[in-house]
Amino acid sequence: MPVAIIESLDHEGRGVARVDGKAVFIDGGLLGEEVEYAVLKRKPNYEVGGVTRVVRASAQRVVPKCEYFGTCGGCSMQHLDPVAQTAVKQRVLENAFWHIGKLRPEIIYPAIHGVPWGYRFRARIGVRLVPSKGGVLIGFHQRRSSHINDMQHCPVLPEHVSAMLPALHALVAGLSIADRLPQIEVAIGDAVTILVFRNLQPLSRQDEGLLIRFADEYGVQVWLQPQGPESCYPLHPLDAPPLSYSLPEFDVELAFSPTDFTQVNIEINRVLMRRAMQLLAPANGERIADLFCGLGNFSLPIARSGAHVIGVEGSESLVGRATDNARRNGLQGNTEFHAANLFETTEDSLAALGLLDKMLIDPPREGAIAVVKAISPAQRPSRIVYVSCNPATLARDAAVLTHEKGYRLKGAGIANMFPQTSHVESIALFERVT
Numbered sequence: 001m002p003v004a005i006i007e008s009l010d011h012e013g014r015g016v017a018r019v020d021g022k023a024v025f026i027d028g029g030l031l032g033e034e035v036e037y038a039v040l041k042r043k044p045n046y047e048v049g050g051v052t053r054v055v056r057a058s059a060q061r062v063v064p065k066c067e068y069f070g071t072c073g074g075c076s077m078q079h080l081d082p083v084a085q086t087a088v089k090q091r092v093l094e095n096a097f098w099h100i101g102k103l104r105p106e107i108i109y110p111a112i113h114g115v116p117w118g119y120r121f122r123a124r125i126g127v128r129l130v131p132s133k134g135g136v137l138i139g140f141h142q143r144r145s146s147h148i149n150d151m152q153h154c155p156v157l158p159e160h161v162s163a164m165l166p167a168l169h170a171l172v173a174g175l176s177i178a179d180r181l182p183q184i185e186v187a188i189g190d191a192v193t194i195l196v197f198r199n200l201q202p203l204s205r206q207d208e209g210l211l212i213r214f215a216d217e218y219g220v221q222v223w224l225q226p227q228g229p230e231s232c233y234p235l236h237p238l239d240a241p242p243l244s245y246s247l248p249e250f251d252v253e254l255a256f257s258p259t260d261f262t263q264v265n266i267e268i269n270r271v272l273m274r275r276a277m278q279l280l281a282p283a284n285g286e287r288i289a290d291l292f293c294g295l296g297n298f299s300l301p302i303a304r305s306g307a308h309v310i311g312v313e314g315s316e317s318l319v320g321r322a323t324d325n326a327r328r329n330g331l332q333g334n335t336e337f338h339a340a341n342l343f344e345t346t347e348d349s350l351a352a353l354g355l356l357d358k359m360l361i362d363p364p365r366e367g368a369i370a371v372v373k374a375i376s377p378a379q380r381p382s383r384i385v386y387v388s389c390n391p392a393t394l395a396r397d398a399a400v401l402t403h404e405k406g407y408r409l410k411g412a413g414i415a416n417m418f419p420q421t422s423h424v425e426s427i428a429l430f431e432r433v434t
Contacts, residue, residue: 004024011096013422014026015027024048026049026051027049027050030061033061034056035053037049038052061081062078065117065155066156068151071143072143092391093414096391096395099395102403103395105412107412109412112275113416113419114416117156119268119419120156121158121186125140127148127183128148136172139165140154161186167214167217185258190244190245192241193221195220195222196223196225196259215237230317245269247300253329256321264418268416268417268425271415276301279385284307285308286307286358287354287357290310290360291371292368293362296325296337302360303334311335311336313342314342322335343366344370345373351378353379357381360386361384365390369400380432383430387427388428389423394428402430406432406433410429412427
């Protein structure tokens with residue numbers, strides 16, 4: 001087996017080495033380690049491999065908590081100490097700013113981190129009936145594969161959900177449509193846990209009885225989703241508490257559907273919210289845009305300050321949810337929500353929102369390039385807080401803001417929203433140069 005010394009970690013958490021002048025990306029390798037590896041893919045300019053033996057281990061290497069680590073695609077960094085994980089992600093963010101945007105933040109904010117296990121309050125679990133492998137498989141997909149990694153427990157799920165996995169195997173195996181049920185979505189609120197069964201065929205009465213008994217035994221609410229996300233509906237119990245999460249520091253509670261997008265890590269979301277409000281510093285009477293506002297996660301805390309919030313989101317259903325959440329929290333007087341495709345933002349569509357004092361942007365992985373390009377001298381907020389789930393697109397958009405639109409990158413830092421994974425969530429502050 002070839003041997004390499006790991007020189008760095010990439011954005012996927014893989015070790016990076018150079019062997020005979022060629023970059024080699026090695027799953028399971030940590031910075032400074034000497035490892036033996038097997039080559040899994042060869043390309044003219046690089047290779048991809050996996051560790052077969054650690055010759056000299058890093059002091060930051062730990063024993064993975066989960067027996068499925070290495071095959072399951074849910075985690076990629078369980079072999080690295082959780083504190084070191086945040087440092088690696090901070091370096092990924094800084095490298096993206098420099099290599100893509102030729103930028104360095106003036107301030108590096110302390111990393112936001114929390115408990116490393118049991119944090120996933122949202123999860124999509126795959127299901128597949130494979131008689132040749134023993135029957136029903138339930139779990140996350142295998143790494144870089146569409147195959148299901150069969151799991152009997154999962155330490156990144158809350159303990160009560162992890163404990164259900166063996167019973168879920170038995171439940172699905174007993175359904176008449178076991179081969180037509182591709183996934184189970186988990187959504188956990190402050191007062192209820194919901195399991196959404198994606199049923200491609202109608203259930204029999206006996207199937208419904210099995211699901212109802214399971215819901216009663218494990219204290220969950222079962223929903224069915226026969227078609228797209230909007231088709232999901234509760235099966236049992238019908239009198240369960242509403243699905244919602246709270247942001248106590250801002251005295252708001254947000255209701256959501258089990259298929260709506262929400263942050264998976266509610267505790268980190270609360271700390272991230274605090275930092276976002278500190279950086280944005282919303283004030284009474286200001287007009288602030290919340291772009292990609294979703295169901296109002298940032299909008300309502302901003303509005304609680306007395307500012308007037310203009311939330312924009314591409315999904316009509318989420319706009320409806322945000323409007324309803326504002327009403328439920330008594331904030332309808334200083335909020336307004338609009339549906340629009342922000343990936344097609346123009347100077348005119350941005351100007352149509354009215355004069356803005358500040359802006360918060362929280363886009364998906366694709367980033368907000370159309371938004372930042374549409375900022376004009378006539379519509380140039382004094383402060384922009386950008387929450388990102390992709391360092392590369394954040395760095396790209398930051399380059400436009402700083403090199404073309406007259407802003408400076410005041411500060412940036414990461415939030416370890418997904419411990420044990422290479423996913424990097426971050427927050428950055430841009431201030432207008434006067």
